[in-house]
Amino acid sequence: MNSSIRLGLKENWRQFTLLVLVNMLVGGMVGLERTVVPLVGTSEFKIGADLVVFSFIIAFGVVKAFTNLISGVLADKYTRKRVLVLGWLVGLPVPFLLAWGPSWRWIIGANVLLGISQGLAWSMTVNMKVDLVGPRKRGLAMGLNEAAGYGAVGITALLTGYIAATHGLRPQPFYIGIVYAVAGLLLSVFVVRDTRPYAQLESAQTPVTTAGEPAHKPGLGWVFRETSLRNSNLFAVCQAGLINNLNDGMSWGVFPLLFISLGVGLEGVGWIKAIYPAVWGMGQVFTGPLADRIGRKPLIVWGMFVQAVGHVVIGAEVWSPLTSGIAGSVLLGAGTAMVYPALLAAVSDAAHPSWRASSLGVYRFWRDIGYAVGALMAGVVASRFGLIWAVHLAGLITFLSGVLVWVKMVPPLKKEAVHLNTV
Template sequence: MENIKLGLKENWQQFTLLVLVNMMVGGMVGLERTVVPLVGTDEFKIGSDIVIFSFIIAFGVVKAFTNLVSGVLADRYTRKKVLILGWLIGMPVPFLLGWGPTWNWIIIANVLLGISQGLAWSMTVNMKIDLVGPKKRGLAMGLNEAAGYGAVGLTALLTGYLASTYGLRPEPFYIGIFYTIAGLLLSILVIRDTRPFAKLETKQVAVTASGETAHKPNLFWVFKETSFKNKNLFSVSQAGLINNLNDGMSWGVFPLLFIAAGVGLEGVGWIKAVYPVVWGVGQIVTGPLADRWGRKPLIVWGMFVQVLGHIVIGLEMFDPLTAGLVGSVLLGLGTAMVYPALLAAVSDAAHPSWRASSLGVYRFWRDMGYAIGALMAGVVGNFFGLMWAVHIAGIITLLSGIVVWVRMKETMNKNLTK
């Protein structure tokens, strides 16, 4: 490792392997997108939206707090060790989802899944950022998130097909057993640690584009800096939270909403698949655009495109299946615009000496959006109906986009990306 160099071209082999690993990581989340809410209503006969969405709340809260410490662990130990730990903790998940005898077992599975995702997905993000350096961050994050969320969508579609053919459990969860074994073996056998690349960049960067300097990775200090002291990092963190609020809302609401509207299980599978697939594949394009156009335009307009998705679904402009598909495409497209730009903006603003911790804080706020979105949807759904959860999510998304428009300054150093 003495002659290490930063860059995507210079490290394409390891980068490609990390993309493959993140497909397995994303696939584990895709296991739940179509089937688990229906397991709650059909198999366990749960009538409360809040109780059904409790698995998403548990996942989101646990993943958020795990993200928070993952950066500290990555800075203190090696990225590879944290990645392997994430896979080991996730090993029981498909078995609990497929054979758990009560709803509490589903909750336990989601606690473990949240820890696993917080460690494993965080490390694939950090490791790719370490490898590529500042010039291709948007592209790197686009490819990483494309692989992860593309796998979320394809797995959601496949589990919907398996559930309609064989039943809700256990067949759809066999896929998760493959993901955990393959992901763990790849992480142990072929992935190399990337912390030396971050140390190299630390020596090369005195001050970031946002004026941030080197600092000993103290979590409390980084938390304050990322959450509210730095205007750019605050803008990014709140936008990430609202973006995942939309995902958490749709995760729980869409299967129940569209089944009640007369859409079949396979149709719901397509609706649930389209959102993350467009989100994932779209980032192959939007990631490089974030390196060319800058981070802020994609974040602002991505939030506004998501608002259009809420409008299409919420106003019932088409029949339920068409509205669900068109709205999900718009939600996916808007999220594809936002996601790599947000991660790249954090990486721009935070100094390499505390970047992993800052990314952990950003991902803490972002993934709290899962829990907040599911909780909001459950409360609103119980009192006003599930469609109102869609309306409120759209209003909040519009306000978030305006905050970024007003408060955030461009973080990309254009001299480095030429």
């Protein structure tokens, strides 16, 4: 083992900072779609069915989820850096397809590529930061990573809304994505260093003490079962991640159409769509280290409850549509900021370093399936009962998910070995 390799945020701050910048660019690629793409479907391509409009989110969520699942395996086989570069190569055509695709099928195709790109690139920025910092500052590392990514989602959603209001829905709002993709690829190829040796160092320092855990590195099937079902803490984390992104998938498709129908202008919709991920992103600078101090479970439970209140504020329409949308988005963002780094850190706590990358991939699989589930649920409910009922149902499901974490999750999670508490 290279004696110059040391774990810690302070010891590796240069590479860590670079990876924060790279993840800002990764997040910006998703922000391209938050405000504009649902309106492209209804206004430019004249799609009347909500489920068809939301099909681009379903495609994105399913593809990203399955890519997350294999990303850890690919990282262990081919190194983190190679997988990161591959993610950017796959994502390079996306802004061009969004800007000039001649039919809705091209937009869906762009989202298939975006899902693969995000599943590879975002997964690697998570794994690489976890590798660098070691176990002590994991919550802080995840908070900074997700703050960078989702802060960029919010800023880009706001910028594309303003550009669309001034220049039209296409192609100008997507020019930003070309800059993101090229910059992310160049940084990943020429500046980022691989971090797998850091994971190997931590693995060598971490004993395997759990009865029933294989002494050798387990296969993906074992990790999938362990993370998804057999360990009660990890089961609670996976379902909460899925429901959290169900909210995001629902809001991604529903909010632009809902608030436009309520008389909110395109700039206002841009603000509503930007505030949610911006608060989500920036809040994690504080909630990440807080998860290290007070534990994962309180932030997860109360974060889900705060999101449920956000749905109530939007669905009850107590104030004007714009005011309700902004207030609800602040609550959704705050609740998600509480949940997101705590969930990632909880998985990293429970999984041994020898199979942590694969376990994170399984968790991110379930989490990002939530995009597809949320969009599908929203499309079906909106078609039958109206867009606002998709918001109501998401709020109820989110509350129940928080209750399930409260009942199932047993703090504190051990940082050195997973305990097989079965569901």
